[in-house]
Amino acid sequence: MSFAHLIAFTAGLLLLYYGAGWLVRGSSTLARSLGLTPMVVGLTVVAFGTSTPELVVSMVSAFKGKSMIALGNVVGSNICNIALVLGLTAVFHPVTTGRVVITRDIPLMLVVSAYLLLLSFNSTIGRVEGLSLFVGILAYTWFNYKVALRVDRTMPGKAVLEARLPAGKIGLADKRWGQCLMIAGGTGAVVLGADLLVDAAVSIMTALGVDEKFVGLTVVAFGTSVPELATSVVAAMKKEMDISLGNLVGSNVFNLLSVVGATAMVRPIVIDGGFIGSGLVVDYLVMMAISALPLLLMKQDLTITRGKGLILLGCYVAYVIFLIVKD
Template sequence: MLIHYILLVVGFVLLYYGAEWLVKGSSNFARSLGVTPLVIGLTVVAFGTSAPELVVSLVASIQNKSMIAVGNVVGSNICNIALVLGLAAFLMPITSNQSVVRRDIPLMLAISLFLLLISWNSTISRFEGVILFSGVILYTIYNYMISKKESALLAEGCFSDAEAELEDIGFIESRTKQITLIIVGIAGVVIGAQVLIDSAVIVMRQFGVGEKFIGLTIVAFGTSLPELATSVVAALRKEMDISIGNLIGSNVFNILSVIGAASMVRPIPIPGGFFESGLIIDYCMMLGVSILTWVMMRKSFTVSRTGGFILLCSYIGYLAYLIPNA
């Protein structure tokens, strides 16, 4: 059975580097075609960093592992706020601009509530998937318009958050290298998702746990690795706005694009029922840590070290609840 543990690690690694190569290759390719850095940052980079969650949930949906498909997104969103933001803030207090508190977090909460409402009947239908995926298109257009407006207000020589993030990726002139990175990145994410799901199911079932626990913990943590690495490094570099901006944006994309695309491929049933399966508690946890973050930031626009510690303790407490109920 050692091989399955090795494959689990291989799946994590392929997901992480696959997403990184996909973002790097596709952003450089778009840049070489004359697409502006702002547009690339809001589309290619945003979708690319959510590629692990997207592919994992699509594969799980196709394989009729619906609890992994949903659990991956809900668990990843909890992980992004409670673990990743908590750890980043514990290392370095995170201060962001007012728009995150007044616009982005409330929007994330509204979308999370909508997901709860459409899950109420224990099924996310294709039509509801279309609504969600349409939302990500509108969200991207909205962000583009807002960023264009904000960029116009910046002093000459400054960059928006999206453009600054793209500058960190670097530029590759060779078209061959760009295309190679895209192909290898897609292959890495797709193969990594398949390997991760298969090995995680085998390993976790040795301990007698179900798909919901697998999706909410192991798979969710694996697909959150890019956000974890990005946010911790950003916090250590004192680039706080990039750290929290990535996490909020990722959570919105996870719900709209990942659940949306997965349910369009195949309606997502919730085995045992939304309430009976206990998924309602996981949804409430996702909403709870998001509200907690908003409360922490609503006046000072900062998540302090104490706040980061509270978020980390929330995640540990959540794991303590999941394990006995697995």
């Protein structure tokens, strides 16, 4: 492993982080300038935009014949979002959510996870299976849109949704040409960043003698979750909780349906060594267990306290240690 590989990996992370930000800001301000309401923009443009790093990294990995990085990226990102991002955020400031997240959103995420588990048992996620996942994300977006139409603008859920939008038009985002430039630049940065990240990760993987599943579940997954992690921790430190468990759950659903679905539609995902033989089934089960953990922690008061946040962080650390020891 050379210093150049570390530089390339770091550059890839930075391009993913800033590129996703430019893409979301440019596309959301453009959509609003064209007359779309903040609610619609939040449910479509911003929701898809924040999943761009995972989507592009998974697609690039699949094209390079590194399917285990592609799938590991999604599974690892979902574990990271709940255990690391939510846990660390709660340590800085307790996170409270609405009951609908417990009664509807998390169970839906678990159902989608179980469906992906079933699709993976034959060790291949083909184009038709990918299409079924992608149809799922379209249905999920449509359902959320219909539900949001019935929610008054003053309701907390709506306020959280609109808080995710970039605040105010500043600089390039003030002009139509600037918005288009930000979209183009953000897209280019994310694509280039994903290419650098995957190539560097493969080189590091080879040098350290670890398999690509491990790299996808840990290093790459953490890298694509950096935007959510940075946003959540900064918001918590400022006590401006524009990130919520509902948003993280939504991000996980998008990862499972749109990222895996779109990647498989472009190029079927083949699980090297088999779903059981590769041990990926264990990672799926860990993802589902950690995804269900907030149901137990928030059953009484709908709040992730600092103590509960430490439990989530402990689960993430334990999982990473398990992966290191196993490999």
